[in-house]
Amino acid sequence: MTVNKITDKLPENNQYVLAHLTLDNWGDDDDLVGNRYWVVVKFRKGLSKIDREALCVSNPRKRIKECPDEADNNLKPYCWDSFGPSQYYGQDVDLWCELPGLGGLNDES
Numbered sequence: 001m002t003v004n005k006i007t008d009k010l011p012e013n014n015q016y017v018l019a020h021l022t023l024d025n026w027g028d029d030d031d032l033v034g035n036r037y038w039v040v041v042k043f044r045k046g047l048s049k050i051d052r053e054a055l056c057v058s059n060p061r062k063r064i065k066e067c068p069d070e071a072d073n074n075l076k077p078y079c080w081d082s083f084g085p086s087q088y089y090g091q092d093v094d095l096w097c098e099l100p101g102l103g104g105l106n107d108e109s
Contacts, residue, residue: 001097010078011043011096019080020095021088040099041080041088044068048077 003020011017021037046068047061055062067087070077076090 001100003095003097005095006090006093010045011098013045014042016040016042016099018097018099019088019093022092022094039082041082041093043078043096044081045078046070046074051077 017040019039019041021039044067046066047055048070052062052069052071065071067074067081068077068079068090070090074089074091078090080088080090080093082088
């Protein structure tokens with residue numbers, strides 16, 4: 001499994017990946033090596049501040065900010081959707097890996 005730095009390569013938009021968080025997502029005193037920092041997330045590309053400024057005034061995205069956009073507390077033009085209601089800002093992930101395929105394991109028999 002190849003580990004990618006976000007500074008080198010980003011996933012495809014809407015791709016599910018295994019991501020390494022830069023912050024503690026929950027406490028687990030038994031996890032001495034930090035495996036709790038790995039989560040499955042969906043990469044979502046948004047608008048950068050420069051892209052937003054370049055939009056036509058009549059474009060509704062000029063005024064409406066969404067989670068993956070570079071705005072407010074999100075310092076990057078993308079975010080990471082988690083399962084459930086939580087999301088991580090772009091800067092909350094530093095490493096990611098593609099999820100392995102299941103091969104024939106998910107084929108119906």
